[in-house]
Amino acid sequence: MSERDVLDALRQELRRGTLVLAVLAAFRTERFGAEGLERLRSAGTDIEPGALYPMLRRLEGQGLLTSDRRQEDGRLKRFYRTTSQGQQVLELLRNEQERLARSLRELMGN
């Protein structure tokens, strides 16, 4: 495994944990999948549509998102929104992420 492969794998691992956080944050406002994808991308979180859509369904299954399928602009879309349980989880995860960031800063001597 080359140095680049190792770096890519580690970057992926690091991103995986924060993606749920980003998705829960992005869907605090009700959005449909493609709209959420754009919001995430505009905020610098790049995610494949084939990864976002199943994540939305999984988070809905866990009760962290709720969805409603309805017509908009003549097209049937599924709109997602972070539930109150999702918001609580988001807050807890954000605190945890900040704690980890502080710990990392201290370990790196900044």
Add this chain to the structure above:
Amino acid sequence: MNERQKYLRRVGFWLPSRCRSELLSGIAADLDEHLEEAERQSGRPLEREEVREALRRFGSPPVVATRYSPARPLVSGGLMTVYQRVLSVAVLGVLLGQLIAGLPEFANAGVGEHGAHLVAAGHRAVTGLLLAFTSVTLVFAGLTRIYWRQPSI
């Protein structure tokens, strides 16, 4: 059959049969939304190549199927080191057992019988290895199911 249908058929191939149709209808709805968004951005109906590109961006069929699938891993990542160690011990045990059991037979074999003994030993070794692999994997699959809910696994 259009590109969308071909893509969905490829995804369906990788989905578990017990919930294939349910998962496929969800994937089809998400895929349609993705394709409609691509169409909205281009401002016109997508050409065949553009549909292919949009499908490529959605992800390769086996990866998409895995992402949507509720299937758990057969052996948990947390148990993998132990599983590999137990499996290598079992494989080594089978090979050593065959060697110990087969050596006297081989040594006492008459002229021209060595080949037949080697074939029989090879047959027994392969059967033993398959049994070892299957039984160890089944035990660890069971452990994975039992301890799945524990965060350390």
